[in-house]
Amino acid sequence: MNKTIVRFYRGTHGMGICISVTYDKDRIIFDFGAPFTPLTQVYDGEVKPRKKNRVKDAILLKKTPMIEGVFSKKDLQDLDLLSYEDSDLNTAVMICHLHLDHMSEIDKIAPQIPVYIHSDGIKLQKLLYTVNKEKEYRNYTPFEYHVPFHVGQIKITPYYSDHPCPGSSGFLIETPDSRIYYSGDIRFHGTGNERAFEELDTLKEKDIDLLIVDATTTSPSEFIHGDQMDEILRNPSKDLIEGCISEKDIYDEICDSLIDFKGLGVFNQYERDTSMMKQIYDLENRLNRTVVFEPSMAYIFYHFTGIKTPIYWIDSIDIPEYQLKMKEEFEVVSVDEIRNHPEKYLLQNSYNNILSLTDFDGIKGKYFHLFGEPLVKGQKQWKIMENVLEKLNWQFTSFSNLYSFSHAYPNQLAYFIQQIDPKTVVAVHSKNPERLNPVNSTQVFPEENEDYLLSEGKLIKADQ
Numbered sequence: 001m002n003k004t005i006v007r008f009y010r011g012t013h014g015m016g017i018c019i020s021v022t023y024d025k026d027r028i029i030f031d032f033g034a035p036f037t038p039l040t041q042v043y044d045g046e047v048k049p050r051k052k053n054r055v056k057d058a059i060l061l062k063k064t065p066m067i068e069g070v071f072s073k074k075d076l077q078d079l080d081l082l083s084y085e086d087s088d089l090n091t092a093v094m095i096c097h098l099h100l101d102h103m104s105e106i107d108k109i110a111p112q113i114p115v116y117i118h119s120d121g122i123k124l125q126k127l128l129y130t131v132n133k134e135k136e137y138r139n140y141t142p143f144e145y146h147v148p149f150h151v152g153q154i155k156i157t158p159y160y161s162d163h164p165c166p167g168s169s170g171f172l173i174e175t176p177d178s179r180i181y182y183s184g185d186i187r188f189h190g191t192g193n194e195r196a197f198e199e200l201d202t203l204k205e206k207d208i209d210l211l212i213v214d215a216t217t218t219s220p221s222e223f224i225h226g227d228q229m230d231e232i233l234r235n236p237s238k239d240l241i242e243g244c245i246s247e248k249d250i251y252d253e254i255c256d257s258l259i260d261f262k263g264l265g266v267f268n269q270y271e272r273d274t275s276m277m278k279q280i281y282d283l284e285n286r287l288n289r290t291v292v293f294e295p296s297m298a299y300i301f302y303h304f305t306g307i308k309t310p311i312y313w314i315d316s317i318d319i320p321e322y323q324l325k326m327k328e329e330f331e332v333v334s335v336d337e338i339r340n341h342p343e344k345y346l347l348q349n350s351y352n353n354i355l356s357l358t359d360f361d362g363i364k365g366k367y368f369h370l371f372g373e374p375l376v377k378g379q380k381q382w383k384i385m386e387n388v389l390e391k392l393n394w395q396f397t398s399f400s401n402l403y404s405f406s407h408a409y410p411n412q413l414a415y416f417i418q419q420i421d422p423k424t425v426v427a428v429h430s431k432n433p434e435r436l437n438p439v440n441s442t443q444v445f446p447e448e449n450e451d452y453l454l455s456e457g458k459l460i461k462a463d464q
């Protein structure tokens with residue numbers, strides 16, 4: 001009799017994935033983020049979370065997933081949910097990468113429950129504490145690619161996935177009776193795609209029962225194309241189809257735009273996507289421009305690459321301790337120098353430091369929004385960003401298909417499924433999971449918050 005139970009809490013119709021796999025009394029939960037709703041979220045940075053009710057409020061508002069046996073009694077207060085202390089399950093949480101839709105709620109988990117993150121992800125998390133982008137609430141347990149770890153009778157092996165966030169992983173989950181693969185966020189058009197295809201060569205030998213796959217690009221709102229293209233994109237193939245951009249195409253476009261431009265180049269990039277930072281840094285020679293970082297980004301970049309990039313100063317008042325130390329060790333490029341020779345520089349700028357760009361008023365500029373914050377058009381912050389750039393009279397470029405960019409195109413997704421050839425496939429991270437091409441597998445559309453028995457590769461609702 002099979003005993004593997006799968007439960008989908010979130011993510012069968014969008015972002016914010018949360019799924020559990022239970023075998024006897026052992027349970028793993030993978031990913032623990034909030035759905036991404038920038039236009040309606042209560043926690044918008046202005047509404048202050050209450051310290052005492054931090055966990056309870058977030059569960060009530062459905063920011064944090066409501067799962068039994070995960071939260072401390074003292075945090076739940078009078079909330080009618082089984083606490084960690086009262087649960088007899090041996091639980092661990094695993095995080096595939098450090099984008100907020102996958103991990104924003106991990107700070108609420110009871111401290112006794114281990115939270116597994118790739119060692120590079122933990123490194124990033126700690127750097128974010130230092131640069132004040134995150135608050136420290138708990139410890140994490142590191143894992144490495146291809147090194148299995150156990151949660152009771154469940155064995156987990158992480159695999160590399162080509163995604164811009166460091167330590168991005170997929171998980172092979174083996175219970176005594178079933179094999180599941182959770183892809184995490186995947187793509188095959190980034191600069192690490194060869195390695196991702198190599199991982200696939202290993203995975204296709206694993207005889208997977210259930211594949212839980214990132215199907216973001218099946219959401220039409222995030223990847224717009226015509227009917228004809230739609231048909232081509234359904235066919236499994238490794239290739240990048242004409243009209244789909246790769247990560248490299250973006251760097252080429254920036255280079256083309258800046259190569260003969262006599263003004264300043266500025267880019268806004270997400271601090272969690274360190275592999276992209278390196279790619280931009282490497283444009284220096286091609287562009288004959290020095291890439292200059294804000295101190296906080298330079299700090300993160302240095303800890304991942306060992307490279308001390310030149311920095312520029314954002315403000316001269318209330319400089320944090322770690323930045324004061326950097327002043328001695330990093331080359332500081334002055335505003336005057338940049339003003340005098342804007343054609344020699346490519347400047348990194350984060351949205352919250354956008355006012356530092358007024359130092360370059362009167363100078364020609366091109367601003368590239370490269371997946372940094374604000375993340376979505378239509379957000380108030382997006383309009384503010386455009387407003388500032390309009391006042392500077394700078395050219396603004398944003399790369400559309402932003403979400404598709406970090407996710408596999410439909411044809412590559414179909415190829416991935418074809419290669420793994422699971423018995424059953426479940427699409428997550430997509431608003432339109434029914435648009436997935438499951439190739440030869442049976443696609444199942446599970447209801448959320450219901451137990452499913454995984455038996456010989458079939459996902460069967462537990463009370464049937």
Ligand SMILES: [Zn+2]
Pocket residue numbers: 015099101102185429
């Ligand atoms: Zn994601």
